[in-house]
Amino acid sequence: MKIGVPKEIKSNENRVAMTPAGVMMLTQAGHKVKVESGAGNGSGISDQVYKDAGAIIVPSPDEAWAQELVVKVKEPQPSEFSLFRKDQLLFTYMHLAAEKEVADALIQAETTGIAYETVQGKYGDLPLLTPMSEIAGRMSIQSGVHFLEKTHGGKGVLASGVPGVSPANVVIVGGGIVGTNAAKMAIGLGANVTILDINIQRLRELEDLFQGKIRTLASNKYNLMEKVKKADLVVGAVLIPGAKAPKLVTEEMIQSMEPGSVVVDVAVDQGGSIETVDRVTTHQDPVYVKHGILHYAVANIPGAVSRTATYSLTNMTAPYVLRLANQGFEKTMQSDPNFARGINTYKGKVVHEAVANALGYPYADFLSL
Incomplete structure (x- = not known):
């Protein structure tokens, strides 16, 4: 799978969605990872360290976003909405209940949005939050x-x-x-x-x-x-x-x-x-x-301690990214209902009930689409 890691552009957001260890794990499994130049600077990770781990450094956000799976930290900003695509998986914190503008853009583009904060663990916990x-x-x-x-x-x-x-x-x-x-x-x-x-x-x-x-x-x-x-x-x-x-x-x-x-x-x-x-x-x-x-x-309180936060977050998210890349979206989600609870938008619909209720959208069951 082709995976993109764009630089975060939210105000004073210095985290990055992938560490060199995550890049190496993915590339050694046969996947291609493109990291936007400077994406890791705020967490003390240079482009060269990413390259050494197997990443391809790309100069623009457009190239990082032009992948099958885009991995971020925070919800997309308005300037990124034009980069959404129908055939794209976006895996990040979204908080759509308080971000109607982001939800609208994802729905309009029919982008599959998977939110870290609603992925559940085996016992109903929220491992990525x-x-x-x-x-x-x-x-x-x-x-x-x-x-x-x-x-x-x-x-x-x-x-x-x-x-x-x-x-x-x-x-x-x-x-x-x-x-x-x-x-x-x-x-x-x-x-x-x-x-x-x-x-x-x-x-x-x-x-x-x-x-x-x-x-x-x-x-x-x-x-x-x-x-x-x-x-x-x-x-x-x-x-x-x-x-x-x-x-x-x-x-x-x-x-x-x-x-x-x-x-x-x-x-x-x-x-x-x-x-x-x-x-x-x-x-x-x-x-x-x-x-x-x-x-x-x-x-984005953890953005103030970006290095600690980046490594803490990616310790948890990287295995999920690897599963998505190895198995593909449909097989992964159909086999793991806890991971599937992370899906917030799919095929132009809101497929998380709490998010739908908060935004006043009709709720659609992911498995029925």
């Missing part, structure tokens, strides 16, 4: 405490406190992969950490995992109101696979916080779970202030 959720969770705390500093616009609170002075109150809404990793970082910094989730069994697991180092609460409006009001840092860590994130933290709750507090909405790429997150920010300009509260709403 997990590595970036781990990083985003940890980065949410790293970035959040940075903006709590007075010199960066915050209220001037040290996460750990000092003897005689209380530590920061960190409230994490959602106890999944993002929330768990946010808690690990916040605990490591010495903060006072509370996690809210609607799944009581998950809260039991978190209590056991952290052995008394966190507090857990059932997620409901009353508990959210009480905890958000006293928080120095709130992390939105809610995920519904394929669907838009629910707005759990209301504007009224944000208004109750002390000025200079910080909110980080990791779910912003799925529409956001904090009501006052009404725009997407970038690493270049990551925060805005609303009701006196600093809002961090970067949609």
